[in-house]
Amino acid sequence: MDKLNILIAASEVVPFAKSGGLADVTGALPKALRALGHDVRVVMPRYYIVDREKYNLKLLEGPLGVPMGVIGEEWAGIYEGVLPDSDVPIYFVENEHYFGRKGLYDENGIAFNDNDNRFIFLSRAAMQLAKKLHFQPDIIHGNDWHTAAMPIFLNTVYAHDPDFSRAASVLSIHNLQHQGKFYKGAMDVLSVGWEHFTADDLEEYDGINLLKGGIVHANAVNAVSQKYAQEIMTSEYGWGLERLIGHYGYKLFGILNGVDYDEWSPAIDDYLPAKFDIDNLEGKKICKRELQKQFNLPQKDDVPIIGLVGRLAEQKGIGLLAEAIGGLLEMDIQIVLLGAGEKWAEHYFSNISANYPDKCGVYIGYRNDLAHQIEAGSDFFLMPSLFEPCGLNQIYSLRYGTLPIVRATGGLDDTIENYEPYTDNGDGFKFYDATASALYGTVKWAVDTYYTDKEGMESLIRNAMQKRFSWEVAAKAYEDVYRYCISQRFGA
Numbered sequence: 082m083d084k085l086n087i088l089i090a091a092s093e094v095v096p097f098a099k100s101g102g103l104a105d106v107t108g109a110l111p112k113a114l115r116a117l118g119h120d121v122r123v124v125m126p127r128y129y130i131v132d133r134e135k136y137n138l139k140l141l142e143g144p145l146g147v148p149m150g151v152i153g154e155e156w157a158g159i160y161e162g163v164l165p166d167s168d169v170p171i172y173f174v175e176n177e178h179y180f181g182r183k184g185l186y187d188e189n190g191i192a193f194n195d196n197d198n199r200f201i202f203l204s205r206a207a208m209q210l211a212k213k214l215h216f217q218p219d220i221i222h223g224n225d226w227h228t229a230a231m232p233i234f235l236n237t238v239y240a241h242d243p244d245f246s247r248a249a250s251v252l253s254i255h256n257l258q259h260q261g262k263f264y265k266g267a268m269d270v271l272s273v274g275w276e277h278f279t280a281d282d283l284e285e286y287d288g289i290n291l292l293k294g295g296i297v298h299a300n301a302v303n304a305v306s307q308k309y310a311q312e313i314m315t316s317e318y319g320w321g322l323e324r325l326i327g328h329y330g331y332k333l334f335g336i337l338n339g340v341d342y343d344e345w346s347p348a349i350d351d352y353l354p355a356k357f358d359i360d361n362l363e364g365k366k367i368c369k370r371e372l373q374k375q376f377n378l379p380q381k382d383d384v385p386i387i388g389l390v391g392r393l394a395e396q397k398g399i400g401l402l403a404e405a406i407g408g409l410l411e412m413d414i415q416i417v418l419l420g421a422g423e424k425w426a427e428h429y430f431s432n433i434s435a436n437y438p439d440k441c442g443v444y445i446g447y448r449n450d451l452a453h454q455i456e457a458g459s460d461f462f463l464m465p466s467l468f469e470p471c472g473l474n475q476i477y478s479l480r481y482g483t484l485p486i487v488r489a490t491g492g493l494d495d496t497i498e499n500y501e502p503y504t505d506n507g508d509g510f511k512f513y514d515a516t517a518s519a520l521y522g523t524v525k526w527a528v529d530t531y532y533t534d535k536e537g538m539e540s541l542i543r544n545a546m547q548k549r550f551s552w553e554v555a556a557k558a559y560e561d562v563y564r565y566c567i568s569q570r571f572g573a
């Protein structure tokens with residue numbers, strides 16, 4: 082395929098700023114596309130936490146003008162760096178007023194009340210920057226609501242701009258729950274014309290819905306797994322947009338995320354007290370002992386550890402877990418949990434740990450090293466999500482021989498194969514109903530397998546560790562979608 086110029090923007094990118102899997106994806110996909118020969122440029126905000134010295138960022142000459150409708154023209158400083166271990170340029174949009182803050186989206190769980198302007202600014206800055214760099218994109222690729230305005234801009238304010246004359250657009254939906262819904266006044270900042278403020282376009286309940294606009298205007302929409310692409314056309318998972326998404330079903334894709342195995346492989350993982358691989362699992366035992374030590378749990382080899390890492394959000398099934406955990410802790414198991422998010426859950430699980438100090442360890446906070454150590458030292462990894470567009474932790478778990486116990490939804494269903502005791506097929510344990518009793522029953526099944534079916538466990542671990550979800554495969558699938566977009570917009 083011909084080399085494409087691809088402009089990707091996102092609100093978070095690993096390693097510069099991360100709140101969840103979105104950052105893992107936007108840090109890895111551009112490199113995989115680059116490896117296929119494309120010219121990829123990434124754009125994200127210069128939040129306070131983005132360390133200019135550490136990443137050796139260089140200020141580009143001359144400020145960038147960003148039209149913000151009724152607010153007028155705003156100015157951004159642009160810093161340039163590269164994605165680690167690559168030559169992919171990444172540009173950081175600096176503006177003290179919009180991004181000179183500690184949090185990405187909120188402070189202490191309260192969303193900033195100017196998030197509309199902040200991310201309209203980012204989206205518009207990405208477009209303006211392409212012009213400044215004389216980088217004429219073939220593809221502009223937005224991610225989630227934060228940069229969903231890019232496809233809208235392409236069809237409106239840049240519709241006749243020669244710098245964008247060959248560009249088509251893609252929007253990836255990593256999470257449909259968050260849509261960027263704001264007061265309609267944001268239309269005057271977006272300045273794409275009030276004729277777009279209609280029910281089949283940007284308007285919803287007399288407000289503006291940026292993700293909805295992105296879905297309408299993008300040439301293709303990618304939901305990060307096949308299953309999730311199907312699910313978001315149903316009322317159970319559509320968050321009110323199911324009919325609109327169904328209407329645009331012809332341009333909806335479900336490319337599964339890959340995994341950066343340079344970062345997540347037990348044989349080369351520097352966060353671990355001992356390394357291991359499929360041929361020698363001795364190191365995993367050391368990781369388990371160290372994990373038990375870190376969480377002040379009894380250091381025993383022959384008790385299964387169930388690990389959890391993630392945002393403590395309803396999406397992740399923390400309600401089901403809260404209901405089931407009392408029963409789970411009656412089993413002969415240990416639980417370790419790393420997460421932060423909803424305050425009630427932080428208190429609740431900390432309290433459980435205080436009541437069961439020998440069985441349950443909880444760390445409230447965000448720690449990448451500990452996330453790696455939990456993946457490595459646990460026997461099982463629990464993800465009881467109510468919905469899960471893709472999910473990355475279960476895929477990391479497979480690589481570490483830590484068997485996922487998941488609710489069969491979205492990417493969890495697409496990536497995990499249920500254990501079949503008579504054939505020794507499978508690499509995890511799945512349940513279907515979003516109930517505490519289904520969660521309990523499936524954990525019990527996994528724990529029973531651990532105690533009574535040694536051969537089965539060995540097969541499961543082998544199957545899990547052999548499985549691969551490479552970014553190269555995903556990037557090739559994105560190439561196909563990009564090609565589709567271009568033909569869709571300009572004809573074959």
Ligand code: ADP
Nearest residue numbers: 101102391392420446447448449452472473474
């Ligand atoms: P989501 O994007 O919905 O949060 P994913 O499974 O796609 O879920 O990705 C979550 C990513 O964030 C993983 O890389 C996971 O290790 C990381 N993560 C989540 N919570 C924490 C935490 N408390 N500490 C360290 N890493 C975390």
Ligand code: GLC
Nearest residue numbers: 102103255469470471472473
């Ligand atoms: C979102 C989803 C998660 C997905 C990630 C990356 O945050 O919740 O399931 O893996 O984006 O696409």
